[in-house]
Amino acid sequence: MTRAKSGKSGKSGKSSRKSSISEKPSITADSSTAAKPSITSKSSSDKPWPYAAGYDNTPEVLEPAPLTVKGTIPPWLEGALYRSGPGYEIQKGGRVSYRSRYTSNDLRERYKKAEAITGVTFCQRDPCKTAFQKFFTTFKMAAFGGPKMGGTDTNVAVIPTINFPGLMDDPDYKKKKGKAGPRNLVMTTDGNALQELDPITLEPLRLFSYGAIDDSLNASNLAPAHPCVDPDTNEYFTVLLTFGPTALYKVVRIRQSIKGPEYEPDLDVLAEITSPRPTYMHSFCMTKRYVVVCHWQCDFAASGVSVLWYGNAWESFKSHDPNVKASFYVVDRHQGRHVATFEADPYYAFHTINSFDDDGDIVLDIAAYKDHTVIGDYYIENLRNETGGKPPQQAMLRRYRLRNIAEQAALSYGKKGQPQPVPAQIDFQLDESVNFELPSINPSRYLRNYRYAYGVNRSGMNKTLIYDRIIKVDLDKIKSGAKHSSSATFWMEDQCTPSEPVFVPTPNSTEEDDGVLLSIVLDGRRRTGFMLILDAKTMKEIARAEMPEGTVAPHNFHGVYVPNSVAA
Template identity: 30%
Template sequence: MLSFFFRNRSETPEPLKADVSGSIPTWLQGTLLRNGPGLFSVGDTSYRHWFDGMALIHSFTFKDGGVFYKSKFLKSETFKKNTAAKRIVVTEFGTMAYPDPCKNIFAKTFSYLLNAIPDFTDNNLINIIKYGEDYYASSEVNYINQIDPLTLDTLGRTNYRNHIALNLATAHPHYDDDGNTYNMGTAIIGFGRPKCVIFRVPVNASEKGMKKPALKQVEQICSIPFRSTLYPSYFHSFGLTENYIIFVEQAFKLDILKLATAYFRNINWGSCLKFDKDDVTVIHLVNRKTGKVLSTKYYADVFVAFHHINAFEEDGHVVFDLITYKDSNLYDMFYIKNMQKDIDKFIETNKDFSPPSCQRFVLPINIDEETPPDTNLVKLQDTTATVVLRQDGSLYCTHDTLFEGLELPSINYKYNTKKYRYFYGSRVEWSPFPNKLAKVDIVTRKHIEWVDEDGYPSEPVFVASPNAVEEDDGVILSSVISLNPQKPPFLLVLDAKSFTEIARASINASVHMDLHGLFIRDTST
């Protein structure tokens, strides 16, 4: 049954009007852009991991109560090479590929050198990023591909390394109230130890019609050397408050030597990630305005984290919420060989699956040097999170659990960097495949669920209603696919306050399970 998730999808290049039931708010005007894997085999070759499928961008455009669907494959260099060869010839996260099995040893060695650390695939299948007025399909590599958000055409590839010294960059940036974009990445090659590099792209970095990429005006804020030279920490996202950037240096690491020799040794990049259960988590704070890294370091037990939820400052504390796992087994569950099992066998195989936990950490910013050891430094009253000054002078953090079993979190982004009450996400219980959506109330610690039999919803996206006063005044949008062939895929519209369905737009097309995206509001009306 899980094979439904890795079937090849086809494009819907022309707008297709959806069949709408219920009532879509008249103020909901704009386009929901989504990204995810949609092609899992080329010719007689197939990908080994779900995160390897070639990117398929799709959109749902809301206009005057109607919904129009469209999808196009990202025409990356990877897509072009694979389709031209009629086989997979570009290596991905979990799939090792060779350009030509008939090449001689000299050509193979040269190909190995080209495929080492400095370069990766440009199959950007994870998210959509806005830099200036430009939109890019993104993943976690040094390439991003610009797309037209209306036509979904691929406009051209940009290499981060042509503008800033990065080998990897996250697919989850932050945007401030002015529209500037903050992001961070990993610099592996260069002088000194590998570094986490934090950068900013100004809102005016590009304008509509400009040919120069927005990254031409990228500004480096700071760099943070990793604690280990050979095993830099992996990170998928980060936290942002009004004054600080939060970098969690976790015990989930990239083995550089293994990565550099992966192609030569016939191992995929996914196997170059390792979880060091004997390590420790280190939390760094960076002043957004000065780029200065605070000398104070905070320590916590090991965990694996992919997605931050939100962060804010309160009474001299930095509060940040993220989703953690006890280990790194999540990636292994998405290998196609595991997904080919029926659900009962899949559950039995992954019975030790570490469910996601939504956790809150609270960091006191100013530490009194006269504080006696073993004192809890957290002064906020609405959390059980602690920070204790140990005998050796280190600051040890314990978390406050907000909720268990939720991934792909989203918020009302107007509350990003601000104290907030609600977050939304995909409910994850018996497997990493979501079959419910949830709204979590941080104050009451209660939640509401939406579920549709046979339905698998994607990441929920919050869209605020115009002139909204309350935080949850708006709608939740989610693309839902169904295992039931009698149920067409649909775009779900929930009232965010009550979390009840107010409309769905059914699509008579090949719709895929996506990962992330964003909503572009139509401001012309």
């Protein structure tokens, strides 16, 4: 096993408390060196379309900038919201500050020098073609290897993970940082590439692959941006895909050494699953007993080599095939064995919501699309088009049930080959009016039965082509047969576009929805943004922290809240 060292690069920033992660397209990230795309679609009043502001470029803000707070922030809410985009720090006394930093400067400089996008990207080479160029990977070395990656030589800024167990502690850095705050901050993306950032200054420290933790993973091409981390055991799980005539999926568990964080982490390959379909997976599912690889349909052509032909992932996907079933591969976390396979009608998803063991079954909640053409719906020229733009396909909250896992495991025990597939069951799917994406739940209910799910929703009542509401769904009402519309509660404000709501529970709370939701909102009227704080019970606003007028909060996807009291 290769030692995963932590090495710094560049100058250290100020040591003030945590802030944000900027994830803009590298070629256009610096507003001082690249012109903003023009906005040609205007309203009858000849003002820029308010919803288009979220696609503009934003400059770095390296020093904490104080924001204007309206309302009353709960006194217990002190910490930092790390985002794949602008983020915020909530300080004692209800003060809020904002900071952001570029984390792919070497890549940006290379693009500027070449005056073109080089390497392999997630979507079109033109960085303004699609919204996913902002939020996903460049694929580049992460997918196909090559020269050693530098500290900021690729864009790895999708999912932040605190206290990643695959890194050994650097004693010198630990002494410098002290005991407060997280041990480390690691960003993941959809390739076999991770980036370590300083959790205080957000200084990019280094890029590395899963192969830096274990040599056997060097050949893997992709991994879901969303890992699964068991909060009780601190075990980290991912699924690595290796391209080839037969696709190989490795289900991997990473744990901190029992000797302590100064020693090499433990890495185990729990199962190897083969398939003729190499598929783009952004997330997967896990329960307290099982890992479930959700093999939906978004398949790479030519065994994955098509990514090199086209120079991007989006164009290399095969067309949707209604005759190809989706699969769920169930891997026992304790036995380290592929114990069951289930099949369902074809679908596509970016995000799983939650999953749990239920009296011998596995329950999986997923934000499901009919097919992966939704990726193509997010071309920027479409989303910016006030008069002729097409609303993207919307995801539906769908509950799958995988029945009698122990029975399926017994049937497959000792047999050669992979378990024979059996049908999965759909317990329910919410109506289209209750469309649901960018999910969040109370973290205490992760991997457990739960009642409330939070996300974003498109109402259809505004001209925006993306989300304009934050949604709360009461799953118990759905299970009891209530109308889907009566099971949902919303927050909405005119010409505002919310991001993923992050649930922060009230300390020592006993009720599942006792807490607040944090969301970064684009305010199209003022062409600025604010951090919104909602009461998670009532979905009513408690407070907001406003950015200066003219400072845009761009559309962004994911984040994690870290309270000031977090243990290292």
